[in-house]
Amino acid sequence: MNAPLSPQEREEMLRRKVESGLYRSEDEVIDSALRLLDERDTYLEELKEKVQVGIEQIANGQYVEYTSETLHELFDEIEEEGLKRMEARRDTAESE
Secondary structure, three states: OOOOOOHHHHHHHHHHHHHOOOOOOHHHHHHHHHHHHHHHHHHHHHHHHHHHHHHHHHHOOOOOOOOHHHHHHHHHHHHHHHHHHHHHHHHHHHHO
16 A cells, blocks of 8 residues: 655645645545545445456356457447437536
8 A cells, every 4th residue: 555644744735735725724635535535445345346246247157258340349339328428418517
């Protein structure tokens, strides 16, 4: 993991964040950091669960092998779906 911050480094980081004007106090910086850390931990736990499901599916033969041709078809489908989602988000944003 990361090396721990020294007390001086921690104080300097907190001071800079407050001085940036984005936060009103050091407590607000810490609260925001803890919320983000909690979100990241939740995301990582969900990702681990999904990876485990994928490992189990592969072990059970529940997967699709792609050729060069079918892989291009898959990429085209993904691109098409992504474009549809972007358009839907744009339409939603414009109507608000």
